Amino acid sequence: MKFTAEQIIDKSAKWVISFFIASAGLWLLAAALLAYCAAAKLTDPFFLSTFEFFTYGKVKIAQANAFVYGWGGNSIFAVSIWIIARLAQAELRGRFLLIASGIIWNVGITLGLLGILDGHMNAHEMLEMPREIWPLLFISYSVIASFIIVTHRSRSKHETIAPQWFILASLLWFPALFIIAWNGLEINPARGTLQAVLSMWFGQSLIWLWLTPFALGVAYYLIPAITGRPIDKYYLAIFGFWCIALLAPWSVVHHLEGGPVPMWIPAIGTVMSIAMIFPIAVASTNFHATAFKDIDIVWNNLPLRFVIFGTLSYTISSYIGVVFSLPAVAKLTQFSIINEFHFNQRVYGFFSMIVFGAVYHMLPRVTGKDIPVGAKSFHFWTSALGVLMLLLAYLIGGLTHGVLAQQPSLDWASSVIASIRPYFLITQIAFVILGLSQLVFVINIWKVLFPNPFQFLNNSSNDSAKNAVA
Amino acid sequence: MAPAKFDGMKDDDMVEIHSNLGREKHPPTKGFLVAPLIFVFGCLIFVCSIQLAHSTNSFQVHPPQEIVELTEEEKEALRLERKLDSGKKIFTSKCASCHQPNGLGIATQYPPLAGSEWVSANPELITKIILKGLKGEITVKGEKYGTSPAANMVAVPINDREIANVSTYVRNAWGNSASEVFESDVADIRTNTAGQNEQWIGEALQSEYLSGASTE
Numbered sequence: 001m002k003f004t005a006e007q008i009i010d011k012s013a014k015w016v017i018s019f020f021i022a023s024a025g026l027w028l029l030a031a032a033l034l035a036y037c038a039a040a041k042l043t044d045p046f047f048l049s050t051f052e053f054f055t056y057g058k059v060k061i062a063q064a065n066a067f068v069y070g071w072g073g074n075s076i077f078a079v080s081i082w083i084i085a086r087l088a089q090a091e092l093r094g095r096f097l098l099i100a101s102g103i104i105w106n107v108g109i110t111l112g113l114l115g116i117l118d119g120h121m122n123a124h125e126m127l128e129m130p131r132e133i134w135p136l137l138f139i140s141y142s143v144i145a146s147f148i149i150v151t152h153r154s155r156s157k158h159e160t161i162a163p164q165w166f167i168l169a170s171l172l173w174f175p176a177l178f179i180i181a182w183n184g185l186e187i188n189p190a191r192g193t194l195q196a197v198l199s200m201w202f203g204q205s206l207i208w209l210w211l212t213p214f215a216l217g218v219a220y221y222l223i224p225a226i227t228g229r230p231i232d233k234y235y236l237a238i239f240g241f242w243c244i245a246l247l248a249p250w251s252v253v254h255h256l257e258g259g260p261v262p263m264w265i266p267a268i269g270t271v272m273s274i275a276m277i278f279p280i281a282v283a284s285t286n287f288h289a290t291a292f293k294d295i296d297i298v299w300n301n302l303p304l305r306f307v308i309f310g311t312l313s314y315t316i317s318s319y320i321g322v323v324f325s326l327p328a329v330a331k332l333t334q335f336s337i338i339n340e341f342h343f344n345q346r347v348y349g350f351f352s353m354i355v356f357g358a359v360y361h362m363l364p365r366v367t368g369k370d371i372p373v374g375a376k377s378f379h380f381w382t383s384a385l386g387v388l389m390l391l392l393a394y395l396i397g398g399l400t401h402g403v404l405a406q407q408p409s410l411d412w413a414s415s416v417i418a419s420i421r422p423y424f425l426i427t428q429i430a431f432v433i434l435g436l437s438q439l440v441f442v443i444n445i446w447k448v449l450f451p452n453p454f455q456f457l458n459n460s461s462n463d464s465a466k467n468a469v470a
Numbered sequence: 471m472a473p474a475k476f477d478g479m480k481d482d483d484m485v486e487i488h489s490n491l492g493r494e495k496h497p498p499t500k501g502f503l504v505a506p507l508i509f510v511f512g513c514l515i516f517v518c519s520i521q522l523a524h525s526t527n528s529f530q531v532h533p534p535q536e537i538v539e540l541t542e543e544e545k546e547a548l549r550l551e552r553k554l555d556s557g558k559k560i561f562t563s564k565c566a567s568c569h570q571p572n573g574l575g576i577a578t579q580y581p582p583l584a585g586s587e588w589v590s591a592n593p594e595l596i597t598k599i600i601l602k603g604l605k606g607e608i609t610v611k612g613e614k615y616g617t618s619p620a621a622n623m624v625a626v627p628i629n630d631r632e633i634a635n636v637s638t639y640v641r642n643a644w645g646n647s648a649s650e651v652f653e654s655d656v657a658d659i660r661t662n663t664a665g666q667n668e669q670w671i672g673e674a675l676q677s678e679y680l681s682g683a684s685t686e
Binding site for chain 1: 478479480481482484485486487488489491492494514517518521522525526527529530
């Protein structure tokens with residue numbers, strides 16, 4: 001039997017991708033569990049309160065780290081390995097080292113989360129894992145990213161296209177951000193206000209320069225790959241790319257509005273956030289002008305439905321983010337739960353939805369086995385419902401919170417907290433729905449990756465199981 | 471162009487097609503009108519510049535201090551207020567244990583300062599007493615004090631400025647109203663009495679400074 005070029009590439013990457021996707025799924029479940037615990041603590045402070053490991057501060061931070069580094073990191077590796085190898089038309093290099101570094105990455109995050117729950121937290125945003133863990137994570141990340149770049153370097157065509165720019169840039173920007181932040185916070189600690197600014201800048205830039213460009217790159221790949229149409233107004237994509245590269249690290253500092261920092265820092269942040277309208281508009285035009293030419297495909301093709309949900313969510317809430325960066329509005333929303341809206345929108349509504357789409361597109365091609373449509377569809381609708389509930393609760397609750405907190409005459413506990421408590425209850429329900437949908441997702445992918453996990457117990461069915469794996 | 475089929479686009483084609491799209495030269499008017507676009511971008515850049523100009527505080531670290539111009543009278547009032555504040559602090563720490571925070575002293579033990587003719591007389595008197603201390607019998611507001619040696623006052627070891635501040639405070643507190651005492655005058659008295667190691671004798675000072683008053 002003769003294989004096509006694509007099948008040879010998929011075969012070369014099969015075990016690496018399976019490893020990363022399987023571990024990403026487990027991290028997703030861990031994060032869902034921690035997210036529920038954190039949400040439940042806001043409605044019932046006595047929930048799990050007898051366990052020192054599960055105080056709110058620890059659980060909340062552990063959830064963010066499990067989500068961004070566990071689920072985010074592993075799924076970024078899996079999906080970028082596949083897309084980069086496919087677009088380069090080259091077989092994956094360094095499979096053994098990739099899996100070895102992947103194991104180190106996951107062990108590192110496990111130890112890091114245990115460290116957080118144990119109280120050995122590092123006081124910097126998104127760098128909370130104990131500082132001994134970071135060299136481990138950095139080295140394993142570098143090895144994985146290097147082999148993806150090596151695969152890209154052995155591409156058959158010299159020219160590169162939009163998905164490659166975005167994905168490779170996100171792979172390179174994470175270590176760059178990390179080195180800048182680690183140098184300024186740990187090696188040569190900056191003094192005074194600068195440390196807080198740097199810490200906050202890293203936490204936000206991580207979302208804007210690691211998760212976001214990656215998800216945009218995946219959308220740039222999947223939309224033409226599924227619809228069969230080239231990206232509409234493709235010549236704008238390069239403009240959007242450089243706009244994100246230049247503006248995003250500046251724009252994130254608008255979160256310091258009203259903080260004890262020199263006034264020009266939030267002012268620049270606001271201006272750059274307004275300028276972020278350009279890349280948002282470019283990405284939105286590229287994606288939606290292409291996909292909505294065939295509304296049927298968007299509706300009927302599940303991976304594409306996930307991706308378009310993600311890009312729509314990106315467009316709408318990025319514009320909302322621009323509005324919230326204006327000083328007049330930020331005054332209201334600065335110290336409210338609207339910050340949760342931004343984080344959860346990025347990671348659940350945008351990044352995760354696009355990665356789900358990419359995994360559903362990729363896995364049948366890599367493993368040769370299909371995922372039942374019903375299960376995928378159930379996952380989509382529960383995710384969409386959960387994300388919408390979560391984001392609306394944080395958005396409306398955050399506005400209520402911000403407006404009420406501006407009125408010093410109101411009693412804090414009986415008026416302000418009481419009026420946002422229902423929104424916390426909604427987020428708690430949303431996290432249950434999201435947890436359920438993520439469980440379905442993990443079962444879907446694990447059933448494809450390991451169709452017969454107990455075959456070693458059952459020698460009589462050994463032969464058929466072997467055939468299924470091969 | 472690849473046909474718009476449901477089974478999508480092959481990766482090879484995708485790279486090929488998009489590379490060609492990237493190489494293609496686009497006349498700027500293709501797809502949309504250029505004038506509204508420039509207008510919108512221009513407005514955005516204008517709004518951004520206004521925002522920057524208004525809110526960056528010229529890229530300084532701290533917001534500028536407000537400069538307040540005071541008239542001569544206001545400056546004088548401020549100086550006197552500060553002097554009295556300082557005097558009050560010195561009084562509380564050095565004097566109030568005997569003369570009491572209300573300046574009334576303790577009957578038969580420590581003479582009062584409130585309404586005392588010793589305090590409001592010539593400023594030299596109070597300065598000399600603070601500088602060197604006081605012993606012997608005295609009469610204050612018609613009462614006799616200093617009959618026992620335990621109530622003698624010792625010299626207070628503070629500098630000229632502090633003596634000026636605390637005397638000014640005492641001479642203007644609790645209903646007293648007398649002239650201000652200046653640091654230079656205190657310094658003069660200190661040099662003039664530099665040779666003296668003993669406390670002042672109560673009767674001597676009383677006859678020197680208060681003879682005109684009807685204390686007998």
